[in-house]
Amino acid sequence: MRWEGISEFVCVAEYESFTQGAKTLGISTAQVSRQISALEQRLNIKLLYRTTRRVSLTEEGRVFYQHCRGVLDGLDAAEQAVSNLQSKPQGKIKLTAPVTYGEQQLLPLINDFMVQYQDIEVSAFLSNQKIDLIEGGYDLAIRIGKLNDSTMMAKKLSQRTNFVCAAPAYLDRYGIPTALNDLSQHNCLLGTRDYWHFIDTDPRVSEDAGKEKNLRVSGTVQYNSGYSLVDAALKGLGIVQLPDYYVQKYLASGELVSLLDDYREPKENIWAVYPHNRHLSPKIRLLVDYLAEQLV
Structure with a gap:
């Protein structure tokens, strides 16, 4: 309520005209007149002298205008600041x-x-x-x-893609697993969980072919650090399942070998x-x- 009539008053005061003020604001002259009259009534102060030829500020109107102009300038600055946030991220x-x-x-x-x-x-x-x-x-x-x-x-x-992999030295010593069941015969390097994610791909082995499954595995190592699991795999301690960003460079260099690719879970x-x-x-x-x- 305290904002009503302020813009209308300031605009009319600056143009010294109800008609021009209304045109600038894009509203009717009658609406501008009603808003300013309501503002004067609320303040119990006469803000404008009105004659058929011109409009001018009363003494109280000049004081009120100076303060209102500052308030509207502050509002403009606030809107510009928000606009700048839109155009220039900060x-x-x-x-x-x-x-x-x-x-x-x-x-x-x-x-x-x-x-x-x-x-x-x-x-x-x-x-x-x-x-x-x-x-x-x-x-x-x-x-x-x-x-x-x-x-x-x-x-x-x-x-991301999860890879099951091991060092060539480990595979030379213990053999290469070719099916999921083979993992029970291997030392699996565990993270925070004691199961690995796979997808069944052979309908001759499982009626759940094509479905994702969790396979419980076991081993002599369980770390909550992917880097430490990679290090263990590189040193030939066992087989590991880790996301690509841990093992890609070692797979590319041949220090690790990808295993059970046919059972790899979807990305x-x-x-x-x-x-x-x-x-x-x-x-x-x-x-x-x-x-x-x-x-x-």
């Missing part, structure tokens, strides 16, 4: 991502992004735990695999997940689009 982005994927893939790209957009600040918390974005005040999360939270918006960024999707918001912040949208472009 401000803080708080995100979370899995530890190793964040270290190896995500944060180097975000650093490149910040070189281009130096008015953006990023706070990243790397964790393999699923974090509540709303409770934690996060703008964005990077998640891998199937999504269960339907209250969030998501955009696919990329995919897992990598997602950008963010709270449901029809008006996604431009800086968040820009970052998500950038990551989708880079993580091919």
Whole structure:
């Protein structure tokens, strides 16, 4: 209510004309007159002298105009600041991502992004735990695999492949597994879970052919560190199942050998997940689009 009539009053005061003020505001002269009259009544002050030839400010009107002009200028500045945020991304982005994927893939790209957009600040918390974005005040999360939270918006960024592999020295000593059942005869290097993901591909062996399955495995090593599992595999301690970003370079160099390729599970999707918001912040949208472009 306190804003009603302010723009109309300032415009009429500056043009010294109800007609020109109404034309500038895009409303009728009668509406301008009603708004200013209501403003004067609310303030119990006469703001304008009205004659058939001109409009002028009263003494009280001049004081009120000076303050109102400053208020409207401040509003214009506020709107311009918001507009600048839309056209020039800036401000803080708080995100979370899995530890190793964040270290190896995500944060180097975000650093490149910040070189281009130096008015953006990023706070990243790397964790393999699923974090509540709303409770934690996060703008964005990077998640891998199937999504269960339907209250969030998501955009696919990329995919990853899990490889089962071992060092040539281990295979020379213990043989090469050619079927899933063969893994029971091998030392499997475990992460945080005691099962590996596969897909059944042989209808002669399983009626679940073509379906994903979890196969329980065992071995002498269990680490919650992918890097340590890679090191164990490279030293010939056993067979490991890890995402591509851990083992690709060793597969390319021949230090590790890919196994059971026919049973490899489908690629897992990598997602950008963010709270449901029809008006996604431009800086968040820009970052998500950038990551989708880079993580091919």
